[in-house]
Amino acid sequence: xxxxxxxxxxxxxxxxxxxxxxxxxxxxxxxxxxxxxxxxxxxxxxxxxxxxxxxxxxxxxxxxxxxxxxxxxxxxxxxxxxxxxxxxxxxxxxxxxxxxxxxxxxxxxxxxxxxxxxxxxxxxxxxxxxxxxxxxxxxxxxxxxxxxxxxxxxxxxxxxxxxxxxxxxxxxxxxxxxxxxxxxxxxxxxxxxxxxxxxxxxxxxxxxxxxxxxxxxxxxxxxxxxxxxxxxxxxxxxxxxxxxxxxxxxxxxxxxxxxxxxxxxxxxxxxxxxxxxxxxxxxxxxxxxxxxxxxxxxxxxxxxxxxxxxxxxxxxxxxxxxxxxxxxxxxxxxxxxxxxxxxxxxxxxxxxxxxxxx
Amino acid sequence: xxxxxxxxxxxxxxxxxxxxxxxxxxxxxxxxxxxxxxxxxxxxxxxxxxxxxxxxxxxxxxxxxxxxxxxxxxxxxxxxxxxxxxxxxxxxxxxxxxxxxxxxxxxxxxxxxxxxxxxxxxxxxxxxxxxxxxxxxxxxxxxxxxxxxxxxxxxxxxxxxxxxxxxxxxxxxxxxxxxxxxxxxxxxxxxxxxxxxxxxxxxxxxxxxxxxxxxxxxxxxxxxxxxxxxxxxxxxxxxxxxxxxxxxxxxxxxxxxxxxxxxxxxxxxxxxxxxxxxxxxxxxxxxxxxxxxxxxxxxxxxxxxxxxxxxxxxxxxxxxxxxxxxxxxxxxxxxxxxxxxxxxxxxxxxxxxxxxxxxxx
Numbered sequence: 001x002x003x004x005x006x007x008x009x010x011x012x013x014x015x016x017x018x019x020x021x022x023x024x025x026x027x028x029x030x031x032x033x034x035x036x037x038x039x040x041x042x043x044x045x046x047x048x049x050x051x052x053x054x055x056x057x058x059x060x061x062x063x064x065x066x067x068x069x070x071x072x073x074x075x076x077x078x079x080x081x082x083x084x085x086x087x088x089x090x091x092x093x094x095x096x097x098x099x100x101x102x103x104x105x106x107x108x109x110x111x112x113x114x115x116x117x118x119x120x121x122x123x124x125x126x127x128x129x130x131x132x133x134x135x136x137x138x139x140x141x142x143x144x145x146x147x148x149x150x151x152x153x154x155x156x157x158x159x160x161x162x163x164x165x166x167x168x169x170x171x172x173x174x175x176x177x178x179x180x181x182x183x184x185x186x187x188x189x190x191x192x193x194x195x196x197x198x199x200x201x202x203x204x205x206x207x208x209x210x211x212x213x214x215x216x217x218x219x220x221x222x223x224x225x226x227x228x229x230x231x232x233x234x235x236x237x238x239x240x241x242x243x244x245x246x247x248x249x250x251x252x253x254x255x256x257x258x259x260x261x262x263x264x265x266x267x268x269x270x271x272x273x274x275x276x277x278x279x280x281x282x283x284x285x286x287x288x289x290x291x292x293x294x295x296x297x298x299x300x301x302x303x304x305x306x307x308x309x310x311x312x313x314x315x316x317x318x319x320x321x322x323x324x325x326x327x328x329x330x331x332x333x334x335x336x337x338x339x340x341x342x343x344x345x346x347x348x349x350x351x352x353x354x355x356x357x358x
Numbered sequence: 359x360x361x362x363x364x365x366x367x368x369x370x371x372x373x374x375x376x377x378x379x380x381x382x383x384x385x386x387x388x389x390x391x392x393x394x395x396x397x398x399x400x401x402x403x404x405x406x407x408x409x410x411x412x413x414x415x416x417x418x419x420x421x422x423x424x425x426x427x428x429x430x431x432x433x434x435x436x437x438x439x440x441x442x443x444x445x446x447x448x449x450x451x452x453x454x455x456x457x458x459x460x461x462x463x464x465x466x467x468x469x470x471x472x473x474x475x476x477x478x479x480x481x482x483x484x485x486x487x488x489x490x491x492x493x494x495x496x497x498x499x500x501x502x503x504x505x506x507x508x509x510x511x512x513x514x515x516x517x518x519x520x521x522x523x524x525x526x527x528x529x530x531x532x533x534x535x536x537x538x539x540x541x542x543x544x545x546x547x548x549x550x551x552x553x554x555x556x557x558x559x560x561x562x563x564x565x566x567x568x569x570x571x572x573x574x575x576x577x578x579x580x581x582x583x584x585x586x587x588x589x590x591x592x593x594x595x596x597x598x599x600x601x602x603x604x605x606x607x608x609x610x611x612x613x614x615x616x617x618x619x620x621x622x623x624x625x626x627x628x629x630x631x632x633x634x635x636x637x638x639x640x641x642x643x644x645x646x647x648x649x650x651x652x653x654x655x656x657x658x659x660x661x662x663x664x665x666x667x668x669x670x671x672x673x674x675x676x677x678x679x680x681x682x683x684x685x686x687x688x689x690x691x692x693x694x695x696x697x698x699x700x701x702x703x704x705x706x707x708x709x710x711x712x713x714x715x716x717x718x719x
Binding site for chain 1: 362366368392401403404406407441474578695708714715716717
């Protein structure tokens with residue numbers, strides 16, 4: 001409750017790049033009551049920005065065309081604080097997060113649903129800004145927002161704005177078989193510098209002064225995944241976007257699913273100087289920090305460098321690297337070789353909690 | 359990265375390791391005082407590399423680990439009071455008290471917030487005049503200047519809703535109590551670089567004279583640690599006991615005068631209970647009489663529930679160098695970072711956490 005109160009007076013006003021006039025229009029409880037104001041809010045501010053042929057305002061469900069392949073379905077909720085951070089905002093995050101989940105699962109993203117839970121008193125100007133960003137992200141990834149819901153809750157019941165998106169995609173062959181099918185000697189590739197999102201959000205939230213300010217990697221992985229799958233086909237075993245818990249959490253999950261040991265070399269993992277400096281200062285390990293546009297890919301033996309070459313042709317994944325290898329199960333499920341010293345176990349993130357990072 | 363990579367250079371580290379092995383004629387027992395150093399030694403594999411040449415005993419220099427459990431219980435109790443917000447560094451949140459940790463108190467509805475600076479807690483008190491904001495001031499002399507500044511600011515703003523649970527501890531009295539213990543095995547000390555950055559190292563002169571043990575002011579990066587160890591070994595091999603500064607890029611003899619002055623203006627030296635150690639004479643800092651109005655223990659009454667100590671946790675033996683964490687029967691089993699028996703398993707400077715995180719494969 002306390003946190004919410006503080007943020008109500010602070011975060012969206014302090015961290016939002018839009019100047020908010022004192023006498024601005026704000027969301028009221030009436031906007032969520034289903035009457036004229038609700039319809040006005042949905043029509044004029046939401047549908048007008050997101051419009052597409054599948055988005056039917058009057059119906060209770062979207063009617064979607066038949067498609068040939070099998071379906072993939074995913075859902076994610078977004079509660080990031082602050083709503084705007086260097087490199088992104090809750091709107092773009094809500095689209096890219098779900099699009100990336102579909103893409104790394106082997107699907108072509110088609111349709112999204114969008115649920116907004118808005119706190120009473122939330123400035124409409126900021127809502128417009130979030131929706132604009134959301135629409136741009138949807139358009140850039142060619143997904144359509146086809147259904148949605150809006151709720152307004154009393155002050156303090158949420159912190160500004162929470163968003164849920166669900167996404168449907170069409171699976172395209174060959175679908176990566178998944179981490180249960182990892183094999184010894186498979187190679188581990190990371191698509192770009194890690195830890196950017198978590199550090200950017202943390203720096204924005206705590207108003208930490210860093211020069212240059214770390215930017216979130218918040219963005220679509222769709223193109224990179226498409227190119228990679230096109231080039232490597234069935235030599236890809238599994239792909240995962242390394243969100244909460246960072247690269248370490250993905251490695252742990254894969255090690256658990258496969259029963260093998262995943263071993264990485266810290267010296268090969270790309271980390272920007274800003275993220276590295278801030279991690280050192282705060283006692284964090286970049287391997288544990290969240291990403292929102294960076295993925296881990298496991299490919300068959302010998303395919304690692306080809307994967308890196310393909311990724312490096314795209315600007316977003318120009319820093320892709322082979323960072324490790326899959327081995328027979330040793331003492332620890334995941335190990336890391338650091339600059340100095342012996343190979344060490346890499347645990348799930350512990351210690352300093354970084355809540356509400358996405 | 360400047361000031362980092364050059365102190366982690368593998369070739370230079372190897373040369374120092376070789377030199378330490380070359381000059382040692384027997385296995386010496388050193389204590390690194392600070393938990394940050396313990397983590398450096400394990401993270402970079404130095405402790406393992408020197409096995410048989412130098413035995414490193416991990417010292418009590420983890421302030422979170424030695425914070426008296428009664429203070430943690432008091433903080434939890436305050437957090438659950440209506441209109442009180444307890445603020446703390448993130449490290450303290452998971453340390454178990456008698457009725458769970460501050461994190462548990464928060465789950466029960468208590469108001470607990472992580473801050474990165476005590477000044478953020480002052481800011482919070484200004485923004486929320488209807489709330490009492492309590493900052494849990496833990497740490498050695500390293501963090502004391504920042505909490506002293508917080509008191510000064512709170513006084514300037516005439517805040518009557520800001521207070522501290524003062525749990526500051528002083529490093530040197532703890533070293534004295536370790537050396538005076540009948541079973542002491544420590545032959546030389548790597549003194550904690552960050553504490554010396556603030557307080558200087560001149561005061562160690564008396565310690566060296568009195569106990570005839572080498573004390574080497576040491577930093578935290580691999581090359582800093584190796585240079586500190588080498589300096590200790592050289593002194594021991596030569597039969598010397600001197601005070602030496604191997605962290606001169608950060609530490610001056612007199613320390614940081616303005617930070618020291620700030621500490622001296624707000625705090626006074628007092629006896630303090632250390633978790634596991636008991637009362638250490640002159641082992642802590644407390645607010646001077648004129649600042650007592652900012653003392654949470656003056657502002658709020660402690661309901662005085664009995665402190666229930668874990669009978670299983672062997673952290674005292676770990677912190678005094680009697681027991682290596684992996685030799686504890688509970689290490690990694692009953693006691694792990696999710697369900698810690700004691701503070702050293704969850705503090706970022708705790709020795710048990712260092713072994714759990716970095717123990718070789």
